[in-house]
Amino acid sequence: MNRPLSKIIPRCKQNIHPWQIRLSHWINLLAMICMIMSGWGIYNAYPLFPFTFPQSTTLGGWLGGNIAWHLATMWLMAVNALFYLLWGLFSGHFKRSFFPFSSKSVWRDTVRAFTFTLPHKLGEYNAVQRLMYVSVLLLGALLVLSGLSIWKPVQLSGLVWLLGGFGSARYVHFFAMSGVMLFVVIHVLMVLLVPKTFIAMITGGKKAHIQESTDE
Ligand code: HEM
Structure with a gap:
């Protein structure tokens, strides 16, 4: 059925990136920075290859500190990733956008x-x-x-x-x-x-x- 133009009006303004994606994306970035920097510190204690990462790019100061940072931010990353994955799956975001x-x-x-x-x-x-x-x-x-x-x-x-x-x-x-x-x-x-x-x-x-x- 044809409707008059006056009946077709902009009804809502939707976010391009819903808050769930933005929040988990930026928390993930923070967690990844901590995980990678502390991980490089752990690697330096027993390198797999003939190189180590500069001390200034590591997090935690010493091996115990590196491990503490790695395991602590692991939980932040895990909870955040779970939230993002569940939301992405159940909202249809992954299917629709990826x-x-x-x-x-x-x-x-x-x-x-x-x-x-x-x-x-x-x-x-x-x-x-x-x-x-x-x-x-x-x-x-x-x-x-x-x-x-x-x-x-x-x-x-x-x-x-x-x-x-x-x-x-x-x-x-x-x-x-x-x-x-x-x-x-x-x-x-x-x-x-x-x-x-x-x-x-x-x-x-x-x-x-x-x-x-x-x-x-
Ligand atoms: C400085 C670092 C980063 C910046 C500036 C950045 C920026 C962005 C931007 C602008 C988008 C949207 C792209 C678009 O609309 O076309 C995006 C999406 C995304 N980014 Fe990043 N990002 C960063 C780091 C990361 C990291 C560390 C990861 C994961 C390892 C990541 C994973 C993703 C994913 C998976 C998406 C798609 C999100 C979705 O729609 O579900 N990003 N990022």
């Missing part, structure tokens, strides 16, 4: 990004972002599983076995951390290319919804 994507769309958007022709619509992730966000969630899961197996190797001996033993779990943990660091570098570069996304991730941004009036 999927679908294909190798073809990722390639197309990568080429567009490198030629600075990638259009950006606030609130809509391109295929490269979709792939990156799903990958970092999987990397995060690997980071948590390998971290748990190093923390409680006796209680979680099955998990240690799955990861190829205690020594190998340490490598998995290190490479998962490196993967997350690589994600952050590319992620921040992409944000710098489209700075308005940063403002929206803080304020929420507003998108107008044109919705048919039901007031008769």
